[in-house]
Structures are given as C-alpha cells and as structure tokens.
Amino acid sequence: MNLGTSESVDGITKAPAAMRKTMRRATVIMLGIWMAFVYGSIFTWAEGTPPNVHALDDGLALTPPMGWYPWNIFGQEPQNEKLIKEIVDALVASGMREAGYSYVGPDEGICFLRASDGKLTTNLERYPSGLRGLGDYIHKRGLKYALYTDAGTHTCSKAMPGTKGREFEDMRRFADWRCDYVKIDWCHTEGQDVVKAYTLLHDAQHAAGRPIVHSLCTWGEGSPWKWAAAVGHLWRTTGDICGPGLADWESAMKIAFDNETLFEWAGPGHWNDPDMMIVGMPGLSEAQNRSFFSLWCMMASPLMAGNDLRNMSKSTIQILTNREAIGVNQDPLGIQGHVIRREGQVSIWAGKRLFDGSQAVLVFNQQSSPADVRVPWSDLGIDETAGLYARDLWTHETTGPHAGRISVTVPPNDVAMLRISKSKDFPLPPIIIADTYVVSLRATGTAAQALSAAVTIRNQGSAELPFWKIREGLPGWLSVTIAGNGKSQTLTNRISTVGLKKGFYHVVVRVDNTEPVSGRPMSTIYYDVDLEVPNDVEGGSK
Ligand code: GLA
Numbered sequence: 001m002n003l004g005t006s007e008s009v010d011g012i013t014k015a016p017a018a019m020r021k022t023m024r025r026a027t028v029i030m031l032g033i034w035m036a037f038v039y040g041s042i043f044t045w046a047e048g049t050p051p052n053v054h055a056l057d058d059g060l061a062l063t064p065p066m067g068w069y070p071w072n073i074f075g076q077e078p079q080n081e082k083l084i085k086e087i088v089d090a091l092v093a094s095g096m097r098e099a100g101y102s103y104v105g106p107d108e109g110i111c112f113l114r115a116s117d118g119k120l121t122t123n124l125e126r127y128p129s130g131l132r133g134l135g136d137y138i139h140k141r142g143l144k145y146a147l148y149t150d151a152g153t154h155t156c157s158k159a160m161p162g163t164k165g166r167e168f169e170d171m172r173r174f175a176d177w178r179c180d181y182v183k184i185d186w187c188h189t190e191g192q193d194v195v196k197a198y199t200l201l202h203d204a205q206h207a208a209g210r211p212i213v214h215s216l217c218t219w220g221e222g223s224p225w226k227w228a229a230a231v232g233h234l235w236r237t238t239g240d241i242c243g244p245g246l247a248d249w250e251s252a253m254k255i256a257f258d259n260e261t262l263f264e265w266a267g268p269g270h271w272n273d274p275d276m277m278i279v280g281m282p283g284l285s286e287a288q289n290r291s292f293f294s295l296w297c298m299m300a301s302p303l304m305a306g307n308d309l310r311n312m313s314k315s316t317i318q319i320l321t322n323r324e325a326i327g328v329n330q331d332p333l334g335i336q337g338h339v340i341r342r343e344g345q346v347s348i349w350a351g352k353r354l355f356d357g358s359q360a361v362l363v364f365n366q367q368s369s370p371a372d373v374r375v376p377w378s379d380l381g382i383d384e385t386a387g388l389y390a391r392d393l394w395t396h397e398t399t400g401p402h403a404g405r406i407s408v409t410v411p412p413n414d415v416a417m418l419r420i421s422k423s424k425d426f427p428l429p430p431i432i433i434a435d436t437y438v439v440s441l442r443a444t445g446t447a448a449q450a451l452s453a454a455v456t457i458r459n460q461g462s463a464e465l466p467f468w469k470i471r472e473g474l475p476g477w478l479s480v481t482i483a484g485n486g487k488s489q490t491l492t493n494r495i496s497t498v499g500l501k502k503g504f505y506h507v508v509v510r511v512d513n514t515e516p517v518s519g520r521p522m523s524t525i526y527y528d529v530d531l532e533v534p535n536d537v538e539g540g541s542k
Contacts, residue, residue: 052230053229053267053268053270054214054231055269055270058524059512059521059523060213060233060523061234061271062520062522062523063332063522064234064271064300065213065233065302066326066329067101067143067304068087068096068306069304069306070087070107071107072244072276072307073307074308075243075244076107076108076244079108079110080109080127081128081129081134084105085134085137087104088143090310090312094321095317096305096320097142097433098433099323099431099460100303100330101303101305102433103145104144104145104146105135107148108156108157108159109148110123110160111123111126111131111160112131118166120169131179132176135178139178139436139437139438139528141436143437144181145181146180146182148182148183149163149170149174149185150163150187151164151184151185151197151201152185154187156187162185163184164192164197168204171204172207174208174212178528179210180212180437181213184215184216186216186221194221194224198214198228198232199230201231211524215233215235216234217235219238219239219240220236220237220238220239224236225265229265234273236275237262237272237273237274238274241255241274247281247284249284249288252292256299258274260338260339261338263335263337263351266299266334266335268520268521271334272299274299276305277292277293277296279292279307279316279320280305286315286319288413290394290414293325294362294364295349295362297326298329298337298349298352298360299336299338300329300334301336305320323428323460324393325394327431328352328354328419330429331352331360332518332520335352337360337362338350340379341379344367345365346363346364346410347364348361349361349363355515356425358391358419358421358426359420360418361418361420362417363375365414365415366413369412370410370411371410373407373416374405374406375406377405382420384404386403386404387401388401388422389401390419391419391421392417392418393419406418406420427461428461428462429461430459430461430463431461432458432459432525433457434457434458435456437455438529441495442532443531443533443534447538448497448537448538448540450494450495452492452493452494453493455491456489456491457490457511466514467489468489468491468525470482471512475505477496477500477505480509481494491509497537498537498540500531500536501537506528508527508528509527511524511526512525
C-alpha cells in the first residue's frame with residue numbers, strides 16, 4: 001500500500017496524509033473498542049456478572065444453592081450419620097427435594113479426623129458407613145453432598161482439623177468422598193491472609209478435579225464480595241445468625257438489612273450469603289417465618305434450611321416449599337433485590353427484574369400495627385400510567401390491571417410479596433430435580449457385556465427445556481443418550497465392557513442447558529458413573 005511521502009513541520013516528521021487518516025481511523029476504532037469494553041463491563045456488571053467469575057467455567061450455582069445444614073438447630077454434638085440420614089429422608093418425604101433443595105450434609109459434626117499419616121479419615125464412631133458411604137446415600141436419593149472444613153489449623157470448636165498446610169491433600173480427600181459442596185470456615189486462622197488462603201483452597205479444589213461448590217465462611221471479614229467470585233461461589237457476609245437451637249429475630253433482621261446493601265456484588269455463580277435460614281425454628285411466628293423466607297428469596301440468598309426437618313409443622317413446610325417464592329430466588333437473571341424505600345418500620349424491596357420481564361416486589365412491615373402501603377409503578381422504573389397485573393406469591397392470586405400503582409395492607413411483622421407484570425401469566429423458572437446423582441454398574445464373567453442405567457432429570461418450571469447437552473470427552477466404555485421432553489428427560493448411560501481390564505472405573509458426567517425464555521445458562525448438572533469390572537474382559541484392545 002502506498003502511504004505517500006512524509007512531511008516535515010518544525011523539524012518534526014509527520015506521517016504522510018494517508019497514514020494519518022489510517023491512524024485517525026485506528027484511533028476511532030480503538031476508542032470504539034474501549035467504549036464497547038467499558039460499556040460492556042458496566043452492562044455486564046449491572047446484569048450481575050463481574051468479569052472474573054469462577055462459576056463461568058464450572059457452571060455451578062448459577063442460581064443460589066438450596067439445601068439444608070445442621071448448625072442452626074443442632075450445633076455440633078448430635079451430628080452423626082444417623083441424624084444426617086434421617087434428615088435426608090425427611091427432606092425427600094416433606095416435598096423439599098421436589099421444591100429444589102439439594103445440598104445436604106454435616107457442618108462441624110466431628111465427621112473426620114487427621115490420621116497419623118496426615119490424611120483425613122472418617123470418624124467411624126459417628127459415621128460408620130464412612131464419609132464416602134454417606135455421600136452415596138445422599139446421591140442415591142437425588143441429592144447433593146455438602147461437607148464442612150476450615151481454612152485455619154482447626155475448625156471453630158477445635159473438634160476437627162483445619163486445612164492449613166494440607167490444602168491439596170484435604171481437597172483431594174473431599175473429592176474422594178464425592179463431596180459436591182464444601183463450606184470453609186475462618187476460625188483459628190491467626191496470621192493467615194484471607195485472599196491468599198481461599199485462593200489456595202480454590203487451586204487445591206481445582207487440582208483435585210471434582211467440581212465442588214465453594215462456600216466461603218469469613219462472616220464478612222476481608223469483604224469477600226469484592227474478590228471471592230473468582231475463587232468461590234458464595235460467601236458469608238455477616239456473623240452467625242443465631243446460636244445453635246435459638247432463633248434470634250433481632251439478629252436475623254440486622255443481618256438482612258446489612259446484606260441487602262451488598263446487592264450489586266451478587267449474581268449467577270457468585271452470591272452474598274446472609275447465613276442459613278431460621279424458618280421453622282422454635283420461637284418464630286408464622287408471619288415471621290413467611291417474612292424471613294420472603295427476604296431470603298428476594299435477596300437471591302442461598303436457601304439453606306437450618307431447622308429440624310423431621311419435625312416440621314404444616315405451615316413451615318408450606319413456607320419452605322412455596323414454589324412461587326422459590327421461583328423469585330431461583331430466577332436465572334440472579335439479581336439481588338434490595339431496599340428502595342424505607343419509611344419508619346416499613347420497607348419496600350425491589351430492583352429484582354425476573355426472567356420473563358416481570359419484577360418482584362416485597363413490602364415488609366415491622367410495625368406492631370398493620371401498614372397501608374402504596375407502590376407506584378414509578379418506584380419500579382415503569383411508566384406511571386401502565387396497567388399492570390400483580391401476583392400475590394403467598395395468597396397465589398392475580399389481580400389487575402392496576403393503573404399507576406398497587407396498594408396493599410400488610411399485617412404486623414408480615415410481608416406482601418408480589419410479582420408485577422404486563423402479562424397475566426406468571427411463569428416459574430426451571431427447578432431441576434434428578435432421581436439420582438450416581439449410576440453404579442458391575443460387570444460379571446469374562447465375556448463382553450452391554451450394561452445400562454438411567455438418570456432422570458425433571459424440570460418443575462413452566463417452560464419446556466431443550467435437551468440437556470452432554471459434555472464431550474466421555475471414556476470409550478461409556479456413551480450417554482438422552483430422550484424425553486421439556487419437563488422430564490432420561491439420560492441412558494450405556495456401558496460396553498469390551499476389552500476392559502479388571503478394576504474400578506469412574507467418570508463424572510457433565511450436562512448443560514439453557515433457560516429458554518431468558519437464554520441464560522442454567523446450573524450444570526454433574527453425576528458420577530461407577531463401573532466395577534471383577535475380571536479382565538475379552539475382546540478389543542482397551
Ligand atoms: C462458624 C460458622 C457457623 C458454623 C460454626 C461451626 O461459626 O459461621 O455457620 O459452621 O462455625 O462451629
């Protein structure tokens with residue numbers, strides 16, 4: 001290309017005109033790219049996805065994790081295998097699994113010790129099936145396995161070893177136990193740097209090769225919302241919500257109002273965690289249980305139940321399994337709602353746009369008398385005159401069209417939880433349930449065999465889901481096919497033992513999907529496939 005001759009002005013050589021034009025154009029393009037980048041990151045940030053989000057790789061916890069942890073109601077002492085299994089059975093029997101609760105396991109429940117060779121080993125007195133055995137029990141019931149440890153020298157009560165100095169071996173052990181979620185506490189960490197400690201634990205988890213939800217528990221120390229999205233999936237923002245066995249309403253309210261201010265930091269795969277729930281614990285009224293659950297749903301908080309699931313009132317079950325409220329929590333956009341207006345003891349929570357274009361609104365009345373509250377559409381950033389429909393997520397009634405505003409009367413300590421929409425339809429986002437997370441097969445004899453076992457994945461949401469996509473890279477002995485519809489799909493795992501050597505074979509299968517209305521990626525599903533081959537099998541050269 002001929003760029004013309006150079007010109008010299010005041011001894012400074014100027015680039016030729018054509019070259020200057022090209023440079024100007026390049027500058028404009030660069031400026032455009034820079035603006036697009038800045039705009040893109042602001043836009044993405046507003047959508048709740050800061051650039052460095054760990055979950056973008058592993059697809060875990062793209063909606064807030066749901067499950068159960070023992071600490072709030074039980075504390076340490078009664079935790080053992082029998083208790084955890086009873087809770088697992090109660091979780092399934094009560095309908096909570098069908099409502100989306102999946103992660104379950106011991107907290108600081110004295111479940112492992114450090115053996116003389118330095119390796120973590122199950123405390124068999126309390127967990128006689130071993131921690132792998134407990135994991136299998138949980139997986140076979142279509143639930144996911146949660147465990148607990150600490151970044152320091154010991155767990156809080158010093159009843160269990162911490163991971164300090166043994167991060168890589170310990171995380172390998174958690175992977176061997178087939179854990180899917182690990183809460184990592186911050187006790188006995190004197191002299192440790194919080195960012196370095198949890199980054200090392202993330203690296204150790206990565207090296208262990210099993211996709212695990214990483215739940216950081218620094219009680220807000222070190223402002224994890226500012227950095228932990230790169231190394232984990234959720235982080236506690238505050239101190240403990242209560243002492244074991246004692247629901248503390250004042251403390252819960254303080255935590256809720258502290259946590260809501262952090263709303264900009266949360267999004268798919270990276271959540272603010274205001275601690276486990278107290279719904280259904282002794283001492284709370286039905287209205288308080290309903291209010292608490294609504295607040296946690298509105299804040300896109302992890303929904304880890306903390307009550308005794310074996311003894312729940314009908315009302316507690318109804319609250320914990322209210323699919324319309326859960327739908328707000330599990331919304332694929334993952335926006336954390338927050339307080340937009342507070343008048344005395346009455347707060348209006350909004351800013352939570354949902355996948356179908358509707359918005360969630362919560363009116364919370366902490367007065368001892370009823371509150372009459374008006375929410376004008378302008379508070380929600382919607383054209384004043386628009387006639388909109390309102391869905392009450394607790395009475396399950398739709399009203400409207402309402403022009404310009406809605407008025408509600410909220411009883412003391414209670415809430416009105418609404419979805420506001422242009423449409424009369426209020427679809428639910430996907431809630432995914434699998435009948436099992438482990439497939440175990442055993443070959444017999446020495447002749448080649450074809451074995452198969454199924455995993456069924458159901459979707460409780462309104463939209464039909466496309467087929468789950470099976471991640472490539474399965475070993476030669478396994479193929480997975482998928483059949484079904486938008487509500488229920490069966491993944492058939494077909495195993496060919498041709499030419500396999502005697503031994504144990506294991507692989508984690510990954511399947512991904514997209515929520516069809518919003519086009520947002522859904523949380524990835526992983527399940528384990530185990531094959532036992534007791535003898536060398538004929539054929540092939542594998
Ligand atoms: C810390 C955590 C609690 C619980 C206890 C166990 O206090 O914040 O959630 O795990 O440790 O000792």
